[in-house]
Amino acid sequence: MLQVSIYRYNPESDSEPSMQDFQVDTGGKDLMVLDVLELIKSQDTTVAYRRSCREGVCGSDGLNMNGKNGLACITPLSETVKNNKLVVRPLPGLPVIRDLVVDMTMFYAQYEKVQPYLLNDTPAPAIERLQSPEDREKLDGLYECILCACCSTACPSFWWNPDRFIGPSGLLQAYRFLADSRDLATDERLSKLDDPFSVFRCHGIQNCVNVCPKGLNPTRAIGHIRHMLLSRAT
């Protein structure tokens, strides 16, 4: 039997959060953490968590499992469980709405700041704006982000300044549009990032790289943004 400890908090009835222990029979299988949560849900229907696609595409079930952020649906028990014990907490640094469900408002506000869409005032061509294969390649490792927030909520700079520091996820997206040959607002975008918080609160500790379930590298993207800022500065 797997020992599972789940963070429980219902702001409407609990004065403070607590951990609740469950025993789960995994049948000797190497289940995903989400499967374990589903088994717990069958024991106690009041346990709240987000989930949707259950295959690492939607980014809904970002959780902190035995101290490391990741997607519950693609994290096998063999990867996270030590001494037959699994501790599941909500993503750190964001307000808890209930149990494992966090309020992502601050995370999305930072995403919105980087204007995650193409800025191009030139008349749209009849079919589509074309890119060379080389220019398209520059977006690899950037466009795959699913906004699960595992990276930003593993970043101490984002914990302390979630209202000022854009965070690894938002900055990865910022660079995705800075690097896009079809976007014409590079200078305007960079001007909005050249303050001591938005980009430069990153100290390069690479927690984001360590936890990204899609294997992306926000620290490298942040480095590219810094070099773009440096190239245009006098």
Add this chain to the structure above:
Amino acid sequence: MVRSVTSFGRSGLSDWLIQRVSGVILLAYFLCIGASIAGGVDYLSWRDMFEGTAMRVFTLLAILSLAAHAWIGMWAVSTDYMTERLMGTKGNVLRVAFQIACSLVIFVYVIWGVQILWG
């Protein structure tokens, strides 16, 4: 764009660049001092070393680099932990008081360093 009035260069890029350049200068200076000490040092050789203008200029450069490096670092620490978000309005008071104390200590060390070098 987040407005800041107390950061060293008022620009994230400027602070970042100064932090790195000053770090390299400090590394070079401490390697230089380390090499001198490793070769054996006594009062006379130490005094002779600091009599030379080049060493004094290098030391002053290191002191100024340390001042800038320390300010940027302490400013980052204070704006991480002593904020209105974490501590309420007393966070603002504490942060500004801490920043004033840091700048005062750094200022005193710079003047004292100059005095030691050319005193």
